[in-house]
Amino acid sequence: MGEAPPAEAPPLPPGEGTLLPSAPAEAPALPPIEGTAPQIMEGVIPPQPSRGLFTWLREGLFSKDIELRGYIKNETAYRYVSPTAFSKILNIIQVEPSYSFNQSLRWSARVWAFYDLAYDIQDIGTIAPIKPFAFIEPPGPGEPEPDIENLRDIKIDHSGVDLKEFYFDIFFSNMDLRVGKQIIRWGIVEGWRIIDEVNPLDFKEHILRDVADRYIPLWMVKGDYYIGPLTIEGLWIPDVRGHEPAPLRSEWSQFQKLPDLKKVPRNFENSEAGLRTSGTIGGYELVLAYFYHWDDFPAAFRTITGLGLGNLGISPEVTFFPRYRRLQSYGAGLAKSFGKIVVEGEFSYVGGKYWGTCTACGTDEAEFNEIQRDYVKHVVGLKTVLYGADISLNFSQDIILNHTSDIQQKQHEDAASLFARKEIRYGTMVPQLLAISLINRKEYLFRPKLEYRYTDKITFLFGVDIFSGDPGPDAGRLNFFGYFDDDDRMYMEVKYSF
Amino acid sequence: MGIKKAVYVVFLCILAEVVLFSSVAQSALTGLDIMKKVEELPQGDDQKSTVTLLLTSAQGQEKKIITNRYWKNYRGKDGFYSKTLFFTNHPPDAKGTGFLIWDYAEEGKTDGLWLYLPSLRKVSVISTRSQDDAFMGSDLTFADMGQRRLDEDSHELIGEKPCDGKACYVVESRPKEAGSAYGKRVFWILKDEWRAVRIEYFDQKKDPLKVQNITWQKNGDLWVWEKAIVKNLQTGHSTVFEISDLKMNNGLRDDLFTDRMLKRGEGP
Numbered sequence: 001m002g003e004a005p006p007a008e009a010p011p012l013p014p015g016e017g018t019l020l021p022s023a024p025a026e027a028p029a030l031p032p033i034e035g036t037a038p039q040i041m042e043g044v045i046p047p048q049p050s051r052g053l054f055t056w057l058r059e060g061l062f063s064k065d066i067e068l069r070g071y072i073k074n075e076t077a078y079r080y081v082s083p084t085a086f087s088k089i090l091n092i093i094q095v096e097p098s099y100s101f102n103q104s105l106r107w108s109a110r111v112w113a114f115y116d117l118a119y120d121i122q123d124i125g126t127i128a129p130i131k132p133f134a135f136i137e138p139p140g141p142g143e144p145e146p147d148i149e150n151l152r153d154i155k156i157d158h159s160g161v162d163l164k165e166f167y168f169d170i171f172f173s174n175m176d177l178r179v180g181k182q183i184i185r186w187g188i189v190e191g192w193r194i195i196d197e198v199n200p201l202d203f204k205e206h207i208l209r210d211v212a213d214r215y216i217p218l219w220m221v222k223g224d225y226y227i228g229p230l231t232i233e234g235l236w237i238p239d240v241r242g243h244e245p246a247p248l249r250s251e252w253s254q255f256q257k258l259p260d261l262k263k264v265p266r267n268f269e270n271s272e273a274g275l276r277t278s279g280t281i282g283g284y285e286l287v288l289a290y291f292y293h294w295d296d297f298p299a300a301f302r303t304i305t306g307l308g309l310g311n312l313g314i315s316p317e318v319t320f321f322p323r324y325r326r327l328q329s330y331g332a333g334l335a336k337s338f339g340k341i342v343v344e345g346e347f348s349y350v351g352g353k354y355w356g357t358c359t360a361c362g363t364d365e366a367e368f369n370e371i372q373r374d375y376v377k378h379v380v381g382l383k384t385v386l387y388g389a390d391i392s393l394n395f396s397q398d399i400i401l402n403h404t405s406d407i408q409q410k411q412h413e414d415a416a417s418l419f420a421r422k423e424i425r426y427g428t429m430v431p432q433l434l435a436i437s438l439i440n441r442k443e444y445l446f447r448p449k450l451e452y453r454y455t456d457k458i459t460f461l462f463g464v465d466i467f468s469g470d471p472g473p474d475a476g477r478l479n480f481f482g483y484f485d486d487d488d489r490m491y492m493e494v495k496y497s498f
Numbered sequence: 499m500g501i502k503k504a505v506y507v508v509f510l511c512i513l514a515e516v517v518l519f520s521s522v523a524q525s526a527l528t529g530l531d532i533m534k535k536v537e538e539l540p541q542g543d544d545q546k547s548t549v550t551l552l553l554t555s556a557q558g559q560e561k562k563i564i565t566n567r568y569w570k571n572y573r574g575k576d577g578f579y580s581k582t583l584f585f586t587n588h589p590p591d592a593k594g595t596g597f598l599i600w601d602y603a604e605e606g607k608t609d610g611l612w613l614y615l616p617s618l619r620k621v622s623v624i625s626t627r628s629q630d631d632a633f634m635g636s637d638l639t640f641a642d643m644g645q646r647r648l649d650e651d652s653h654e655l656i657g658e659k660p661c662d663g664k665a666c667y668v669v670e671s672r673p674k675e676a677g678s679a680y681g682k683r684v685f686w687i688l689k690d691e692w693r694a695v696r697i698e699y700f701d702q703k704k705d706p707l708k709v710q711n712i713t714w715q716k717n718g719d720l721w722v723w724e725k726a727i728v729k730n731l732q733t734g735h736s737t738v739f740e741i742s743d744l745k746m747n748n749g750l751r752d753d754l755f756t757d758r759m760l761k762r763g764e765g766p
Contacts, residue, residue, distance in 0.1 A: 069590055103766075169762075176758070185620035211618055226758055280757075283610065285623050335623040339608040342625045383624065388631045390624075426553055426735060427635025428561065456562055456589035497591035 070095040070498060077491035079251075085126045087251055087489055088205075089117035094164075103171070110165040110212075119158045128154055128251040131471070131483070156247045165217050178222040183215045184235065186276055186289055187346060188333040191417060192379040192396055194346035195289045195331030198235065198274065200296045202244045206252045206484065208447075208465060216244060230279040235291075237272040240264045242324060243296040251487060254478050258322035261298055270294075285344075287333035294324045299354035299370055327352045342383040349376050357406040371407060375400045389422035408477070414439040428453045436481070443469030443481035461493035529653030529669045533685070535692040537648060542720055544570040544750040546765070548743045549584075551636055556734025563634055564588035566765050570750050574603040581755035585764055594763030596621075598755060614760040621757045630679045636737040637708060637728040639679060642699075650674060651683075658689070661696065665689045680707065693721055706731050717746050 075090040091114065098108040118127055167180025187196030199215040201207070207214060219239035225232045240263075246252035264270050274291040300322055328351045335344035351374045359367045381394035396415045403411040416439060421432035430451040437444050449463030469482025551563040564587040572578035579601040586595040593616070600610035614621045627640045651671040659668055666686045673680065681704045686696035699708040708730050715724035726739040753759070754766065 069593060071591065183619050185618065187620070188622075190618065190620070190622060224758070226753070226756075231758065280610065283608070337608050337610065337623055337625060340625050342623050344623065385625050385627060385631070423632070423635060426555070426561070426632065426637075428555075428559075453561070453589075455559075457591075459591065495591070497589065 066097060066099045068095065068097050068498075071495050072498075073493060073495040075491065075493045077489045079487055079489045081486045081488045083126060083129050085122055085129075086118045087127055087487075088491075089121075091115045091117065105171075106169040108165065108167055108169070109163070111161065112164045112213075113159075113161045115159040116156075119156065124154050124156070128156075128249060128253070129486075131253075131486070154247060154249045156250050164212070174226050176224045176226075179220075181217045181219045181239075182222065183212070183217050184220075184222065185211075186274075186287070186291075186331075188285065188287055188335050189344050189346050189379045189381045189394060190392070191419070192346065192381075192394060194348045194377050194379050194396070195287065195291075195329070195333055197291060197293065197296075197329060197348075198237070198272075200241050200243045203246050203252065203254070204244065204250075206246070206254075216241060228279075229281055230277055233274075233276040233278070235272070235274040235276075237274075237293075238266055238268070238270075240266060240270055240272060240294055240324075242294065242298060252484070254480075254483055255297075258298065258300060261322040262324075264294055264324050283336060285333075285335035287331070287346075289329070289331040289333075289348075291327075291329040291331070293327055293329065295327050295353060298322045298324045300356055325352060325354055340384050343381075344383070345378065345380040347376070347378040350374060355400065356408045357404075358408055359406045369406075371404070373400050373402055373407065387422075389420050392419040393417070410440065413441070438469075438480060441469065441479055441482070443467075443479050445481045457497050459493075459495045459497070461495070462491075464488070464490045527655065527667070529655040529671075530648065532655060532667050532669050532687055532692070533648055533653050533671070536685075536687060536694060539692060540720070541571055542746040544568070544748055545722075545744065545746050546748055546750065547741050547745065548587075550738075550740040550742065551634060552738040552740070553636060554736045554738075561635075562588055563592075568750060568754060568765055570752075570755060572603070577603055579603045583755050583759065583765070596760040596763060598757065598760050600755070612757055612760060614757070614763070616763060621760055636739075637730050637735055638710070638737065638739075641679065642710075656684075659686070661686050661688070666695065678702075691721070701732075715741070715744065717744055720746065722746075 071092075071094050073092045073094070075088060075092070076086065077088045079085050079087045093113045094110065096108070096110045098106060100106045163181065165181050165183065167178050167182045170177040170179070184198040185196055186198055187194060199218055201214055202209075202216050218237055218241065220235055220237040223234045225234075242257075245256050246254065248256055272291070272293040274289065274293070276287065276289040278285070278287045280286075329348050330351075331346065331348040333344070333346040335342060352372060353375055354370045354372050357369045357371050359365075359369075375398060377396065377398040379394055379396035381392060383390070383392045385391070394417045396417075397412055399412045400407060400409060415437065417434065417436045419432070419434050421430060423430050430453070432449055432451070434447040435444065444467070446466040446468075447463065449461060452460040452462070454460060466488045467481045467484040469479050469485060471483045471485065472478040546566070546568045549565050549567050551565075553561040553563070565584045566587060568583045570581050572580055580599075581601065582597075582599040584597050586592045594614075595616065596612075596614035598610075598612040598614075602609060609626060611624045611626060612621050613624045630639050630641065632638070633640050633643050651673050654670045654672075655667060656670045657668045659666055666688055669685045669687060670682055671685065672682045681700045681702045683700070684698040685694050686698075687694050693712075693714055695712050695714075697710040697712075698706065699710070701707040708728060710726055710728045712726045713724045714721045716722075722744060723739065723741050725741070727736065728739070729736045759765065
């Protein structure tokens, strides 16, 4: 069975309010579990747990019918551009238990534990070398001197345990509910976030990780109501979060949350909500979506004092007031199969986005502000099969409406992608290629890889990630791919699935 | 053969080669008559089963695929010929993968194909496979798994030979169009039962390419594949198809064959 062409999503380049430098990354992972099995001496009966909650869970709730799947994986990446380094030797255990209480209720979870050996065998400065526009900040008053082996005070979690997903499915005759921490995919065109904007992204490893690791699951309630050929889906998301940048000054550090960024208080009024209608009508796959949400990139809202006083030796002072802002997105999508060709597309109108402006830039009279402008984005694509290979071609645009010359973002950003994948040697070898071009920025990402299915349970993956382009004009406007022009890497993965 | 037929296919042949006993004046039969008898066999109202594929390379390396299959015969009702849904149970990293096929009755209308990949957490419309593409990485192609239109080949009864202790018609089918995957196919069909027990595939040079041996199981009055062993004589690779837990005429509901069920990753 052929698989759909899963492509990595080139999301929008960092938007307003995501400038360097900034505060350290948030949300450190939980510490690793420390556990040792008790030693049992021959002939000695180990102490039995009292017949309480544990026994009830083991014998009652979690009987042998509990389903357990997951994988153990090693991901080793080697940056072959100077300074060369093993940029990760990541070991992962993922466990996905699920349990069906009955025909109408099912529980599912996904737990992820990881340990990156690279940081134990190499200097952190070698793994994450200084890039253009990056600099060492001196410690603030009262702050300790940084570790001599980590002069730049890079804070990376080398190990941890994350509860990635945890939800209950409740099935009714014409309705399904999913309650808990989960990932929602709203889009039609794989790899593009046009209407697929529900979950924020984790940029810990840029956009190089798979969907399940790149999308940040959120606590929410999802309801699907089925009426005729239509599915009406409603979302209520009290768990409001923005995109998560890579740790500051780490290898994939690019944009950062600004100092003093206020989290959105979690209350009913600040919840996100969405409504999506989809169905297959006359052979057309149609989607309409509305999403009332927060911008995953906060707006900067800055004030600058001291401009024009340079001749007096006074530097201008920039004060940021970063805030998450509300957005309203209206989206539509369509897919139609014409036999060996599938045509698909998505469109979204986003209202309320704040953009950074700069007038008289580069002069003493430079003035920075924010301006609210709606924007639209769309993607069109073709999928087909050629000589047994799945091929997907896409073109996308973001267009700022009523654009003015002082808006720092260009009026439109164009991007295109090509994805190809073919199973050969009876499906044991799967070569594939993903190429993404940010057209008017002249930036590229190439991701050729080869999957080798050694057995039903053991898979090897060999790949190369090649970035191309200029790093960007300044620290506040780093190019999305070009900034990592010196981070090309080769990698290998070994995965045991169970 | 139309793409529609190639897709409709999928497991149709595996489970739907059903046979009714009939009495036909054998002497009047041509190759085309015999192939029509095979094609016209009833298939039941619906079926659910477990299908296991065991792929073995020439070096002995094995790979197993286990799927649950649900199939409903619409017989043209609501504009559909049939609908098929399957879920992968094995290998572990593909578990939960769902594949839904709507085979429209309207001539020339492209089948609807949807794929659910748990790793992507979404249902995608996919394009139809080429007839010559390997079916699930096996030694059979999508065309082999389907009901190639009879008028796409010329069929000739080339003899009667003993097979499985019974008598078989031997029918040679040669493609009419150029560029077909095969130079010819030879079907061994049980007399009066219209069940193919052996199919020989020859490449364009007429050299032996593959051989497929089929054993059958009886479910009620209907005969269904129990096991099919396909051996590629040129590569040494082989595939064993096994059908188990077969249940027919279950009264499967229409709403089983929707993206709602596809996303669940398992059948009822």
